[in-house]
Amino acid sequence: MDRTEEDMKHVGFFGIFxxxxxxxxTRKKIFSHITLVFILPLAITFIIHMEFSHHHFWRFQNNLLPLDTNVSHRATTMEWFYxxxxxxxxxxxxxxxxxxSTAAVVFTIASIYTNREVCFRDVIKVISEVWKRLCVTFIFIYIVQFIYDVIGNIVMGIIKPIIFDYEIFGLVLLIIVSILYAYGFFYLTVVCQLASVITVLEKIHGFKALKKGKALASGKKSVGMGISFVLYGVLVGIIIVNLLFVEYGHDVFKxxxxxxxLIGILCGILLLMLLLVLIVTQTVLYLVCKSYHREVIDKLSLSTFLDAYIGDTMVVPRLGDEIQLGCPQPLAQQV
Incomplete structure (x- = not known):
């Protein structure tokens, strides 16, 4: 993080990567600890969900898309409950x-940005301070994404008869709707990613963090969406490789x-690296967006703010004031 605040606002797609x-x-030790302690369980959770759903809940897909077979594979009520x-x-x-994972990586990146020495013990202290706010923000993110998916399914349900009745026109309409859906999905992803960083560094959470994330995304929207597109593309690639060469490797390729x-282990390592890069890039994107909107991040004030998290500094805000980056920092007293 050797760039100045003025330089950060000019960083683009390749610059963020x-x-x-x-x-x-440059900080392999601390990021290795974070990856093993926090991101590894996240990756295992994702893999378990993917594998368990694939092997044990295939009936639910058959419920929606019945196969042309004489054998019925309808899921029971108890299976739906499970x-x-x-x-x-x-x-x-x-x-x-x-x-x-988000709290640990965002704090570490912010510390590096202010030229602070950061150790794993400090990361643990920060997590205990911000996890409740982050949980609230993630719940709001899930709600927003769920609403977006519901709207997408409703639109697809409306145009489905047109797709099947009019082949050429239906195909064109399907492509247009798919592009619009993908555009909205990646834009929403950028807003949600910025909201999670904002929750850690600006003490704003929930819907307010999403609203602030939307404001920050403007101007750097295409850059953020491009980054999300690449990273999610890599994720899809990892899943496809895992399915082809691990799940069906014996049946298809013998x-x-x-x-x-070995390929399964490689896919797991790539997933770990991808999740780490995802959180790091969204934090760097936040810094770029702040600089782009001229919300200058004073490194001394940010360092004081981070000290307050780990108990080295007690920050006493003025009445009605809140510690936020880009705003004057309140009086700090050394403990």
Missing amino acids: KQSFKTIF YALFTFAYFIFLTIFSTL WALIWRV
């Missing part, structure tokens, strides 16, 4: 580990178990 990878490789219970547990663990295990 370059700065993110440079930051990770599926709902599993999904609920998945989102709980996903929220917990996403909260821990590969031995050892090769499937």
